[in-house]
């Protein structure tokens with residue numbers, strides 16, 4: 001591998017591969033460091049993504065077997081499980097086989113000319129004065145390499161292999177806080193019947209549980225819970241669901257493990273001199289359910305355009321990389337920061353209120369998903385429906401206040417500073433923190 005490149009990327013995941021393809025296609029020398037072996041890259045389960053994402057980032061749509069089913073109707077319960085609701089089919093969302101998608105992305109990156117090194121770990125950033133000048137790499141056979149680059153990108157997922165080792169002066173959080181992450185477990189068993197029902201319990205243990213039978217011959221069990229002290233083990237929740245599901249066979253066909261997922265709004269800045277964050281490493285994911293494939297691809301699309309311009313102009317300073325942050329925030333950060341306000345509000349409320357919000361029809365499941373947390377953005381419709389909660393005036397007051405803060409946060413994200421000005425950025429961060437501080441504090445369940 002060439003030890004001196006234009007762009008060095010940590011992580012050949014959803015974001016890293018798209019960055020590598022785009023930047024290599026633009027004529028830059030790109031190296032990607034991936035800790036997994038080539039054949040192990042990508043989860044062995046399927047995930048849900050809006051099909052339009054592929055056109056948005058200039059990738060051919062998946063075909064079978066990578067393309068699995070579309071999202072069909074699901075029975076949804078709220079945490080107290082009092083009344084089943086129905087979430088209508090979402091034909092715009094598909095299941096993709098993650099391993100096949102990842103292998104396709106690796107192929108695109110290599111065909112574009114990027115060099116990928118598998119079984120090698122990014123160990124930390126290389127610093128040259130005040131700028132990042134590459135990364136340390138440890139290869140599968142224990143060799144230590146200094147990989148030098150004009151731009152270094154951390155696309156290594158939530159743990160942020162490089163971000164977590166950046167000196168404090170660059171201002172990145174080293175770790176994602178417990179209250180901002182889901183811990184998960186997923187196990188896919190053989191389905192001994194031909195039933196294809198979908199069940200989702202939303203808000204249980206401040207998280208999500210599903211039993212999904214959309215894929216023929218398989219039952220997919222998932223549990224994710226916010227990492228509050230005293231939370232139950234997702235694996236125990238899945239085992240309980242398996243016990244209650246007679247058609248779940250004995251064979252583990254996929255999964256059988258979990259991985260943490262960030263569930264918070266994206267970080268304030270994703271850039272430093274010669275350095276960028278992309279994907280889960282910058283918390284480019286939905287604060288409600290942790291989905292982050294589409295948003296990581298959109299982030300990679302913006303990041304690669306800005307990195308390309310910076311390399312062409314020979315300027316990789318913070319000011320040159322800054323447009324990436326605003327471009328992402330305006331497209332994807334806006335709905336997600338609204339969802340973070342909703343998530344923090346819901347977690348702080350007694351579960352009965354969340355239950356009534358949906359079971360009395362104030363908010364419909366299909367409006368909630370993908371809407372940024374409002375009744376399809378129709379304030380009048382929402383206000384009229386609030387009459388159904390007339391017996392809970394204090395809850396309604398808190399709900400209206402939280403929705404208002406969510407709207408202000410979205411507007412604030414739209415107004416992210418166009419140009420890098422440290423004082424203006426600090427004022428923007430202060431105002432964002434002030435708005436979040438107005439939300440009720442997250443409830444910590446007793447141990």
Ligand SMILES: Cc1cc2nc3c(=O)[nH]c(=O)nc-3n(C[C@H](O)[C@H](O)[C@H](O)COP(=O)(O)OP(=O)(O)OC[C@H]3O[C@@H](n4cnc5c(N)ncnc54)[C@H](O)[C@@H]3O)c2cc1C
Pocket residue numbers: 010011012013014015016033034035036041042046047048049120121122123155156157158161184185186258259260261278279280281285290291292293294296
């Ligand atoms: C159980 C589960 C279910 C999910 N379901 C969905 C879903 O249905 N829809 C959806 O949109 N999203 C879903 N997600 C989230 C989605 O997987 C992530 O948001 C997305 O993969 C983020 O892409 P990324 O490129 O940032 O990180 P990743 O895709 O995780 O890629 C990071 C890469 O970096 C590598 N790496 C890590 N550390 C190092 C290191 N030190 N050196 C070198 N390489 C390193 C990793 O091996 C990995 O290949 C789910 C996540 C989980 C855990």
